[in-house]
Amino acid sequence: xxxxxxxxxxxxxxxxxxxxxxxxxxxxxxxxxxxxxxxxxxxxxxxxxxxxxxxxxxxxxxxxxxxxxxxxxxxxxxxxxxxxxxxxxxxxxxxxxxxxxxxxxxxxxxxxxxxxxxxxxxxxxxxxxxxxxxxxxxxxxxxxxxxxxxxxxxxxxxxxxxxxxxxxxxxxxxxxxxxxxxxxxxxxxxxxxxxxxxxxxxxxxxxxxxxxxxxxxxxxxxxxxx
Amino acid sequence: xxxxxxxxxxxxxxxxxxxxxxxxxxxxxxxxxxxxxxxxxxxxxxxxxxxxxxxxxxxxxxxxxxxxxxxxxxxxxxxxxxxxxxxxxxxxxxxxxxxxxxxxxxxxxxxxxxxxxxxxxxxxxxxxxxxxxxxxxxxxxxxxxxxxxxxxxxxxxxxxxxxxxxxxxxxxxxxxxxxxxxxxxxxxxxxxxxxxxxxxxxxxxxxxxxxxxxxxxxxxxxxxxxxxxxxxxxxxxxxxxxxxxxxxxxxxxxxxxxxxxxxxxxxxxxxxxxxxxxxxxxxxxxxxxxxxxxxxxxxxxxxxxxxxxxxxxxxxxxxxxxxxxxxxxxxxxxxxxxxxxxxxxxxxxxxxxxxxxxxxxxxxxxxxxxxxxxxxxxxxxxxxxxxxxxxxxxxxxxxxxxxxxxxxxxxxxxxxxxxxxxxxxxxxxxxxxxxxxxxxxxxxxxxxxxxxxxxxxxxxxxxxxxxxxxxxxxxxxxxxxxxxxxxxxxxxxxxxxxxxxxxxxxxxxxxxxxxxxxxxxxxxxxxxxxxxxxxxxxxxxxxxxxxxxxxxxxxxxxxxxxxxxxxxxxxxxxxxxxxxxxxxxxxxxxxxxxxxxxxxxxxxxxxxxxxxxxxxxxxxxxxxxxxxxxxxxxxxxxxxxxxxxxxxxxxxxxxxxxxxxxxxxxxxxxxxxxxxxxxxxxxxxxxxxxxxxxxxxxxxxxxxxxxxxxxxxxxxxxxxxxxxxxxxxxxxxxxxxxxxx
Numbered sequence: 018x019x020x021x022x023x024x025x026x027x028x029x030x031x032x033x034x035x036x037x038x039x040x041x042x043x044x045x046x047x048x049x050x051x052x053x054x055x056x057x058x059x060x061x062x063x064x065x066x067x068x069x070x071x072x073x074x075x076x077x078x079x080x081x082x083x084x085x086x087x088x089x090x091x092x093x094x095x096x097x098x099x100x101x102x103x104x105x106x107x108x109x110x111x112x113x114x115x116x117x118x119x120x121x122x123x124x125x126x127x128x129x130x131x132x133x134x135x136x137x138x139x140x141x142x143x144x145x146x147x148x149x150x151x152x153x154x155x156x157x158x159x160x161x162x163x164x165x166x167x168x169x170x171x172x173x174x175x176x177x178x179x180x181x182x183x184x185x186x187x188x189x190x191x192x193x194x195x196x197x198x199x200x201x202x203x204x205x206x207x208x209x210x211x212x213x214x215x216x217x218x219x220x221x222x223x224x225x226x227x228x229x230x231x232x233x234x235x236x237x238x239x240x241x242x243x
Numbered sequence: 244x245x246x247x248x249x250x251x252x253x254x255x256x257x258x259x260x261x262x263x264x265x266x267x268x269x270x271x272x273x274x275x276x277x278x279x280x281x282x283x284x285x286x287x288x289x290x291x292x293x294x295x296x297x298x299x300x301x302x303x304x305x306x307x308x309x310x311x312x313x314x315x316x317x318x319x320x321x322x323x324x325x326x327x328x329x330x331x332x333x334x335x336x337x338x339x340x341x342x343x344x345x346x347x348x349x350x351x352x353x354x355x356x357x358x359x360x361x362x363x364x365x366x367x368x369x370x371x372x373x374x375x376x377x378x379x380x381x382x383x384x385x386x387x388x389x390x391x392x393x394x395x396x397x398x399x400x401x402x403x404x405x406x407x408x409x410x411x412x413x414x415x416x417x418x419x420x421x422x423x424x425x426x427x428x429x430x431x432x433x434x435x436x437x438x439x440x441x442x443x444x445x446x447x448x449x450x451x452x453x454x455x456x457x458x459x460x461x462x463x464x465x466x467x468x469x470x471x472x473x474x475x476x477x478x479x480x481x482x483x484x485x486x487x488x489x490x491x492x493x494x495x496x497x498x499x500x501x502x503x504x505x506x507x508x509x510x511x512x513x514x515x516x517x518x519x520x521x522x523x524x525x526x527x528x529x530x531x532x533x534x535x536x537x538x539x540x541x542x543x544x545x546x547x548x549x550x551x552x553x554x555x556x557x558x559x560x561x562x563x564x565x566x567x568x569x570x571x572x573x574x575x576x577x578x579x580x581x582x583x584x585x586x587x588x589x590x591x592x593x594x595x596x597x598x599x600x601x602x603x604x605x606x607x608x609x610x611x612x613x614x615x616x617x618x619x620x621x622x623x624x625x626x627x628x629x630x631x632x633x634x635x636x637x638x639x640x641x642x643x644x645x646x647x648x649x650x651x652x653x654x655x656x657x658x659x660x661x662x663x664x665x666x667x668x669x670x671x672x673x674x675x676x677x678x679x680x681x682x683x684x685x686x687x688x689x690x691x692x693x694x695x696x697x698x699x700x701x702x703x704x705x706x707x708x709x710x711x712x713x714x715x716x717x718x719x720x721x722x723x724x725x726x727x728x729x730x731x732x733x734x735x736x737x738x739x740x741x742x743x744x745x746x747x748x749x750x751x752x753x754x755x756x757x758x759x760x761x762x763x764x765x766x767x768x769x770x771x772x773x774x775x776x777x778x779x780x781x782x783x784x785x786x787x788x789x790x791x792x793x794x795x796x797x798x799x800x801x802x803x804x805x806x807x808x809x810x811x812x813x814x815x816x817x818x819x820x821x822x823x824x825x826x827x828x829x830x831x832x833x834x835x836x837x838x839x840x841x842x843x844x845x846x847x848x849x850x851x852x853x854x855x856x857x858x859x860x861x862x863x864x865x866x867x868x869x870x871x872x873x874x875x876x877x878x879x880x881x882x883x884x885x886x887x888x889x890x891x892x893x894x895x896x897x898x899x900x901x902x903x904x905x906x907x908x909x910x911x912x913x914x915x916x917x918x919x920x921x922x923x924x925x926x927x928x929x930x931x932x933x934x935x936x937x938x939x940x941x942x943x944x945x946x947x948x949x950x951x952x953x954x955x956x957x958x959x960x961x962x963x964x965x966x967x968x969x970x971x972x973x974x975x976x977x978x979x980x981x982x983x984x
Contacts, residue, residue: 028580029488031403035674067672069401072488128396128667150400150669215671220804221688 019046020237023060025090027052027081031068032103032214039214040064043230045237052084062099062237063090065106067150067212077120077153078108087113099236100206101229104151107198107208116199116208117166118158120151124191128152132223133189135174135197135211136181144181145174145225147211149189149197154210156192156199163193173207174198205236254278258285264617271611279597279605282549283612286515287522290779293616296745297777300758304772305765310734311773312433318362318511319429320773321436322734324799328689329433330696331365334373334426334739334795336778340482341423345390349423350398350485354557356427357404358511361494362560364437364501365429368673369687370399372409372425373700373739373793374664377418379656379976384413387421389977394485395425396667401487402494405676406668407685407698411973413656414704416788420781424739426795428698430689435501442507442563444530448521448587449569451576452493452559455517456542459483459555489558489581496579497560505572508563518552518612520561521587522595526613531594534587536604548597548604563589623755624748632709634842636834637826641907646958648837648907650968652878653885655836659972660889677803681890683728683874684796688803695803697731699796703877704789705830706845711753711790713845715760720853720915722796723768724874727857728918730807730864731798736765738775738794743787745779753790761792767850768857770796800864807864807872807920810891814948816870817927818895820880821856822917823940826908832877833911846915852939853916859937860918868926868933875917881910881954883919885965888952894962896953897945906957921947 022045026033037047048058057063070081081087087109094100094115102110110116123129130150137143158166166172174197176188188195190210198209213226255265258281268276268284276284290296306314312329313321319333337352349372357367372395377384388411399406404427459482500506508528510520517539525532536551546554562583564572569585576583590596595612597605641648652658665680677695678686684699701722707714723733738761743750765772781788800806811818828834829843863869871891875883880899888894899909922930927943934941945955953959 029401029491031401031491031669031672032674035672038674068403069488069491072401072486072491074488127393128400128669130666130669130671148671150671152397152400212671215674218674221674221677 019044020061020234021046021048021059022062022064022233022237023048023050023057024064024066025050025052025086027070027084029068029070029072030066032212033066036064036066036103036214039217039230042217043227043234045234050086052086055085055089057089057093061240062233063093065102065109067104067106070105070109078105078112081109082113091115094206097203097205098240099233101233102208103212103214104210107210110206110208115206116201117162118156118199120153121155121157122153123155129189131189133211134177134179136177137174138172142181143228144177145228146223147213147216147225149211151210154190156196158193166199169202171199171202172196173200174209255281258282259289260285264288267617271615272607279549279552280607283518283552283605283607286518286553287612288616292515292519294777295616296619296621296779297754298618299620300755303758304762306771308735308769308771311771312436315772315774317774318359320735320737321363322773322797323433324689324694324696326692326694327432327434329431329436330797331360331363331429331431332426332737332795332797333359333774334424334737334793335776336424336739336741338421338423338741338778338781341391342421344482345387346394347482347484349391349394351483351557352423352425353395353398354485354490355513356425357402357490358513358560360427360429361497362509362511363429363431364435364509365431366498367404367427367429367494368675369428369685369698370404370406370425371685371698371700371795372406373702374409375412375414375417375422375704375791377415378413381418384418385977391423392664392667398485398487400669402491403672405670405672407670407676407679407687409700411661411664414789416786419783419786420788422741422781422788422791424793426700426737428696428797437501437506437509440528442528442589444589444591445566446507446589447564447566447569447585448532448589449562449564449572449583450539450559450586451496451562451581451583453486453489453556454540454542455551455554456556457546457550457554460550460553483555483557485557492579492581493558493560496576496581499575499579500562500572503575505564505568505575506562507565510561512559512561514555516552516554522609522612524561524563525589525595525609528589531590531592531609532587533590534595534597536597536599538584538586540582540584548599552597621745621751622748623752625752626749628709631842632844634840636828636831636838636840636843637908639838643837645906646960648833649881651836652833652882652911653965654968654972655832656973656976658832658878658882660970661973662970663973663977677806678729683725683809684731686729686800686803686806693802693804695800697726697729697798697800699725700793701725702791702793704791705835705841707757707790707792708841709830709843710845711756712760713848714790715757715792716764716848717845717915718792718794719761719764719768720848721876722794723770723857724918726796726798727860728807728872728874729800730805730861731800732861733768733770733796733798733857735771735773736794736796737773738792740775740777741781741788741791741793742779743782750787757790757792764850768854805864805867807869809873809887810871811887811893811895811921811947812870812891814893816921816924816947817943818897818945818947819920819922819930820900820917820942820944821859821920821934821939823914824900824902824904824909824912824917825914826904827912827914828908831911831913846913848915855937855939856916856918859933859939862933863930866929868923868930870921870923872918872920875919876913879911879913885952887919888962889966889969893947894949894951895945895947896955898955899957900942900944
């Protein structure tokens with residue numbers, strides 16, 4: 018049976034349809050979830066997509082975290098359900114306290130849309146080619162939080178050179194410790210600024226996003242009763 | 244202020260209407276208009292809304308073809324893409340607001356064109372932004388450039404429509420008057436296209452979206468239909484403020500309404516606001532309307548009827564909905580968090596009757612506003628260009644090393660890489676981008692299909708300046724070539740005609756010539772005109788912009804997996820030059836950058852030869868013969884070769900074809916109807932055969948490979964050095980540093 022993956026549409030979500038399409042392409046069953054729903058439609062995994070929820074006029078993700086669907090996503094995460102936050106979704110996870118730290122404006126103060134490389138900070142050390150597109154993606158955290166993040170090995174991805182080496186000139190937005198993605202200590206919640214949903218279709222370009230969806234779908238399958 | 248003058252000026256002149264136009268209004272009403280009515284006429288009869296100086300010329304353009312589903316006169320043009328899908332597209336200018344407040348001016352330009360496409364029922368899927376500014380060594384030009392780019396980015400990115408192409412060019416004449424055009428492309432199943440015919444008397448008019456405020460009042464008459472003078476900053480209140488979040492909700496809500504079959508019509512509120520939307524909605528259906536201003540949600544108290552009627556507050560749409568569907572429509576809007584107020588009703592007869600409280604504040608025939616503005620055959624006289632046209636840059640001997648000239652052209656901001664611009668735009672959202680910024684044409688695939696739409700915008704102001712007829716024709720030819728270079732079949736165009744003051748005979752002459760050039764090229768290439776926009780009064784003091792037609796071409800790629808890309812993909816591929824090279828440097832990039840001349844005549848254009856090249860490129864794509872393809876334009880062969888090398892990260896060794904030309908002519912001539920391709924390994928014979936069968940001159944000029952750009956016998960430079968110059972030019976200028984040399 019295909020694992021069901023819910024994608025929340027907030028007012029101002031832009032990459033929600035792209036995430037749904039990527040789920041289908043990668044072998045999952047996409048489930049649209051409306052921000053006012055408390056019911057996640059029986060999803061085995063959840064995605065908070067990119068975009069500008071509520072216009073991001075206050076602070077990125079600051080209003081979306083109060084949406085009814087977010088209460089359900091929090092409960093889902095609390096019982097170990099896999100949750101992927103992409104770009105604005107990552108910002109929402111930070112605002113909701115499901116992941117540590119916060120995002121501020123890019124070091125260069127401009128929006129950046131660019132294909133970049135990130136290194137998976139797990140045992141594989143895989144280098145993924147994926148796009149970023151954000152104006153507020155500079156990850157920051159307090160020194161204590163940062164120490165805990167590093168100590169507990171919560172960094173999922175760091176911006177890197179194409180060969181995987183860390184080099185500040187390949188850190189596009191000035192993120193602290195080149196952090197591009199984080200997981201929670203339980204490992205079931207992943208947030209990342211790059212857009213894996215735009216890097217799954219070989220007809221369109223590099224496919225560095227496939228492994229992120231594979232992780233999500235594997236985690237979802239583990240939850241599907243056999 | 245000058246009180247003495249103020250008292251003597253009649254109100255209609257203050258509003259931009261001439262005495263004879265005022266008399267015509269009196270004739271149409273059978274009485275003198277009241278103030279509210281006068282304001283409505285001034286807005287609708289403004290140059291911006293009525294095209295009164297241009298329409299006698301625009302009527303000559305070819306507009307028909309089997310592929311055209313909707314031609315000019317609607318909010319946007321529509322072509323058939325097959326498989327039941329239609330492509331909606333339109334280009335518009337927002338130059339005047341951008342000159343005054345670059346960020347909001349450009350941002351609201353994006354918002355407006357997106358709503359034009361939306362009003363046909365289509366989902367906006369791509370934006371392209373042709374931009375022109377003064378040289379970047381001037382701080383104000385940098386301010387305008389960075390503000391416009393940031394404004395486009397903020398708005399387009401926030402609404403989730405990818406910005407996939409456009410142009411950025413620089414010329415001194417665009418310092419006082421930058422040109423900001425924006426094109427939007429939308430997709431919709433043809434059966435769900437919204438026309439202007441459905442929705443009869445009794446239908447409700449629902450105003451959806453933002454509240455109506457005092458922003459943008461007089462935008463069309465004050466800003467867009469006059470020249471910018473020294474007190475232009477006082478016009479800032481006429482620039483609208485954008486709210487992209489609201490626009491995003493408006494897009495989704497309107498598509499939701501359309502998908503549920505609740506819409507009989509949809510019109511955006513842009514120039515001239517509610518007056519334009521209601522009068523056009525009624526007039527196009529042969530109806531009138533009752534409009535109740537008391538139902539319009541206002542942003543502030545105390546707004547007069549004339550202000551409500553002409554406010555250009557952004558993010559509003561007017562929907563035509565059958566009475567029995569009104570409740571459901573309001574529920575859909577509420578789901579998206581949008582206000583939807585029933586502000587009026589369509590009525591039989593042609594009268595537009597406007598109520599405020601208990602009072603009828605205006606009663607005018609809707610067609611008089613929408614369709615009956617006067618048309619002017621303005622005086623046209625050619626400017627004196629004989630001396631400048633006689634000064635042929637091809638006759639000037641080259642006095643600098645060829646290599647220096649190469650780097651000068653490659654690093655010219657017109658030619659140089661535009662990454663600084665397009666990296667500020669989200670080019671990927673919606674997941675359909677096959678080819679994004681930096682390619683000859685952008686390519687967007689259709690959901691669930693292998694078909695894709697290819698789009699390019701093109702225009703060359705120097706050509707327009709030296710020969711406006713050729714400027715118009717070249718704009719069409721280059722746009723078609725760019726679309727064909729990616730393998731697509733050019734289908735139809737939209738155009739944005741950017742000119743100075745039409746009351747000057749020289750400007751009017753250039754305009755008429757440009758339209759003639761566009762028309763002849765479109766007829767020859769089989770790409771009809773589906774609409775567009777005219778932007779006059781792009782001048783201030785004694786500075787006018789070049790006659791600058793910008794053509795937006797859409798094409799159909801039958802299988803996006805066969806798309807042709809510009810970059811050299813591997814070593815050892817045969818490089819071919821298609822077309823003939825002549826000693827043509829008039830109006831060229833080389834002449835301006837190396838010889839400091841904007842002179843001569845633009846390259847000749849043989850439209851039959853162009854059509855043959857387009858057919859050849861499409862056939863090569865269909866048979867998958869090419870490893871790369873790139874059109875030749877600004878900077879000629881040298882720039883095309885360098886761009887293909889840089890895009891693929893593979894160098895070349897090339898012997899410039901002799902043809903009896905001096906090396907700098909062979910490398911930098913901008914002769915039209917040429918392209919640069921590499922054949923897939925083993926398909927060289929097929930490429931040569933295809934060229935012969937299409938009667939396109941073909942010359943094998945070299946091989947790809949290595950990490951140098953080698954012009955045998957002339958000079959050679961490192962690929963990396965070329966990249967540094969090409970990619971570094973604009974960022975260096977924008978950092979405010981002066982470039983050495």
